[in-house]
Amino acid sequence: GAVVSQHPSRVICKSGTSVKIECRSLDFQATTMFWYRQFPKQSLMLMATSNEGSKATYEQGVEKDKFLINHASLTLSTLTVTSAHPEDSSFYICSARYIHSYEQYFGPGTRLTVT
Amino acid sequence: TQLLEQSPQFLSIQEGENLTVYCNSSSVFSSLQWYRQEPGEGPVLLVTVVTGGEVKKLKRLTFQFGDARKDSSLHITAAQPGDTGLYLCAGGESWGKLQFGAGTQVVVTP
Numbered sequence: 501g502a503v504v505s506q507h508p509s510r511v512i513c514k515s516g517t518s519v520k521i522e523c524r525s526l527d528f529q530a531t532t533m534f535w536y537r538q539f540p541k542q543s544l545m546l547m548a549t550s551n552e553g554s555k556a557t558y559e560q561g562v563e564k565d566k567f568l569i570n571h572a573s574l575t576l577s578t579l580t581v582t583s584a585h586p587e588d589s590s591f592y593i594c595s596a597r598y599i600h601s602y603e604q605y606f607g608p609g610t611r612l613t614v615t
Numbered sequence: 616t617q618l619l620e621q622s623p624q625f626l627s628i629q630e631g632e633n634l635t636v637y638c639n640s641s642s643v644f645s646s647l648q649w650y651r652q653e654p655g656e657g658p659v660l661l662v663t664v665v666t667g668g669e670v671k672k673l674k675r676l677t678f679q680f681g682d683a684r685k686d687s688s689l690h691i692t693a694a695q696p697g698d699t700g701l702y703l704c705a706g707g708e709s710w711g712k713l714q715f716g717a718g719t720q721v722v723v724t725p
Contacts, residue, residue: 543718593657597711602646606657
């Protein structure tokens with residue numbers, strides 16, 4: 501149980517375009533999903549917390565107009581990187597949490613490369 | 616934001632040896648999770664500890680939560696090459712958020 505999927509697993513896009521990443525909890529309902537960014541050989545950096553049916557809460561320094569998050573259902577959250585630039589290239593990972601649970605279950609990640 | 620310090624940053628050992636990874640903070644966490652991450656993949660949850668002084672065992676892995684719920688350790692007995700990976704501790708904060716340590720890269724050579 502507690503499986504989280506992400507799509508796509510890797511994407512290459514041109515500078516100035518937008519990219520959407522999907523995060524799905526496959527076998528449980530996730531009231532809260534989280535989006536992280538990870539640079540090579542570094543730990544995870546939380547970007548935003550997404551609650552179903554409400555606006556996402558962004559961490560300090562994360563541009564909410566650039567990283568659009570939608571959590572339309574209890575099993576799906578999306579992250580859209582708008583007007584992508586090469587510095588947005590990174591490994592993006594989502595996680596999902598049961599209601600009242602301590603644990604977060606992570607997706608396999610999406611490698612974004614902006615050329 | 617509560618800070619979690621993980622040590623050591625890097626650990627290289629031979630197969631069969633034991634190792635311990637530490638996770639320390641000056642703040643109290645409601646829970647502490649340990650994850651292992653392999654290159655190009657998402658972290659995989661190993662264990663959650665909630666009660667101060669709690670000890671949990673997962674085969675050759677032993678996890679301990681400090682009495683004051685500010686620190687934790689992960690001990691691996693008789694390490695195997697399959698134990699190679701990035702080990703991350705994460706403390707539970709408000710709203711279900713996790714504060715991650717910087718990670719410990721463990722390499723076990725045959």
